[in-house]
Amino acid sequence: MKTLLTLSVNGRPREDAVAGNALLIDYLRDTLGLTGTKQGCDGGECGACTVLVDGEPRLACCTLAHSVAERSIETIEGLSHEGNLSRLQRAFHEHLGSQCGFCTPGMVMAAEALLRRNPQPSRDEIREALAGNLCRCTGYVKIIESVEAAACGSEVPA
Amino acid sequence: MAALSEFRVLRPASAVDAVRLRGEHPASRFIAGGTDLVPNLRRGLVSTDIVIDLGNVGEMREVQRSGDTLRLGAGVTLATLAADPTVRASLPALAQAALCVAGPTHRTAATLGGNLCLETRCQYFNQSESWRQGNNYCMKLAGDTCRVAPKSSRCYAAFSGDVAPALLALGAEVELLGPQGIRRLPLAELYVDDGMRWLALGADELLFAVTVPLVAGRVSGYEKLRMRGAIDFPLAGVAAALTRDGEAIGELRIACTGVSSRPEFVGGLDALAGQPLDAAAFATIERQIKRTIQPMETTTVSVPYRRRATPVLAKRLVGRLWDEAKRR
Structure with missing residues (x-):
């Protein structure tokens, strides 16, 4: 049975009729068409579906849509501004933090949460913050370098 | 899925x-x-x-200190628990255990109460429907045989929460809310040694809060054995709390997880009070742990390895805490 869900997605208030058993990932991908959030393991083990709920990283595949009513959701689509990549997205692009790209939205959102909380993280802190995100291409070194680059603010061409 | x-x-x-x-x-x-x-x-x-x-129940997300007791709402997230200044300073075993659960994206959502009530796990149960059907199911769901102990009349799925052993070692109590109000019981009494009915929680009861005594001079910690440094459930986990009187043990409390259908408090260590932490004391720790735990083939990692590794984790941890207590 569908009931009304009120929340904010990427800064935009929304009201949608959503089934009680709908997951946050299904609501984002199927109802809103925001397919940047990836469905990977689908059981909370890979982190590809990481989105921000009130600024905290959460797994959209383990979260019921109705359990985030009245909350503020941010997805990978919300990071760029007027077509320009965010600093973190540019760093992933310039430092080859993305290979096949499937884990990238989750990695970027988990790293985004870290940098907001801790703008100058150490390498160990970056590794800890991304410990729940798996990259099947095993490109972890470049991913960590990308987050480091975004953190130290090295100028990256737009 | x-x-x-x-x-x-x-x-x-x-x-x-x-x-x-x-x-x-x-x-x-x-x-x-x-x-x-x-x-x-x-x-x-x-x-x-x-x-x-339970996401709208704000009263379950409160952390309150009153005197020598810390009261933790069951809805406190593991991330909050691991970062709480009182927990980190006075109950490090609890902070370390909370930080060992899964990955950071789980801990922002996962709660204290959820980890204490975690569904028991087994390599024959935590599988897809087609896998379990191909194996003719198991006793825990839709079948009649325990695949790890086929002659047994009970299920041996393992309790795999990290926070429970820390709270057992720290002497915690739980508050259960039912229609008649709140009843309190020692955390150990919340658990039953049965993979299918591992919680002594009434059908209409809610795990509402946990209270933990803050004991001056007590040091504590948690050690976890797992395949990867994050995400994985414990193959074995050990929590210990210790006080030290000069060169003698004051009090030593140890609890284990992942090696039985309930978190196990290790009994028989009271005799170590007043004794030095020497080879004989370590032998007692090893013997009592091996008497207490019962690892079964609930994981792909072998039973003899987990049986030998659990006391090793405990002895390393107790040795570390012994030195830490001296520096205080």
């Missing part, structure tokens, strides 16, 4: 309302962070018509 079955979500605003709804809907399930329940629902390991979401 399979789509979720049809269910309704109820969102009570208070714990009393949550318990009332649970009484009205006996087939319902409580949900908090959902990191255990949602994957289990999707694999068809549990089923329900109604989910009672």
Whole structure:
């Protein structure tokens, strides 16, 4: 049975009729068409579906849509501004933090949460913050370098 | 993974309302962070018509210190618990255990109560429907045989929460809220040594809060054995709390997880009080742990390895805490 869900997605208030058993990932991908959030393991083990709920990283595949009513959701689509990549997205692009790209939205959102909380993280802190995100291409070194680059603010061409 | 079955979500605003709804809907399930329940629902390991979401129950997310007791609402997230200044300073075993659970994206949602009530796990149970069907199911769901102990009349699925052993070592109590109000019991009494019915929680009761004594001079810690440094459930976990009187042990409390159907408090260590932490004391620790634990083939990692590794984890941890207590 569908009931009304009120929340904010990427800064935009929304009201949608959503089934009680709908997951946050299904609501984002199927109802809103925001397919940047990836469905990977689908059981909370890979982190590809990481989105921000009130600024905290959460797994959209383990979260019921109705359990985030009245909350503020941010997805990978919300990071760029007027077509320009965010600093973190540019760093992933310039430092080859993305290979096949499937884990990238989750990695970027988990790293985004870290940098907001801790703008100058150490390498160990970056590794800890991304410990729940798996990259099947095993490109972890470049991913960590990308987050480091975004953190130290090295100028990256737009 | 399979789509979720049809269910309704109820969102009570208070714990009393949550318990009332649970009484009205006996087939319902409580949900908090959902990191255990949602994957289990999707694999068809549990089923329900109604989910009672505790996310709006603010009173369950409170952390309060009164005198020498810390009271933790069952809805406090593991990330909050691991970062709490009082927990980190006075109950390090609890902070370390909370930080060992899964990955950071789980811990922002997963709660203290959820980890204490974690569904027991087994390599024959935590599988897809087609896998379990191909194996003719098991006793825990739809079958009649325990695959790890086929001649047994009980299920041996392992309790795999990290926080429970820390709270057992620290001497915690739990508050259970039912229609008649709150009842308190020592955490050890919340658990039953049975993989199918591992919680002594009434059908209409809610794990509401945990109280932990703050003991001056006590040091504590948690050690976890797992395949990867994050995400994985414990192959074995050991928590210890210790006080030291000069060169003698004051008090030593040890509890284990992942090696039985309930978290196990290790008895028989009282005799070590007043003794030095020498080879004989380590031998006693090893003997008592091996008497207590009962690892079974619930994981792909061998039983003899987990049986030998558990006392090793404990001895390393106690040695570390012994030195830490001296520096205080």
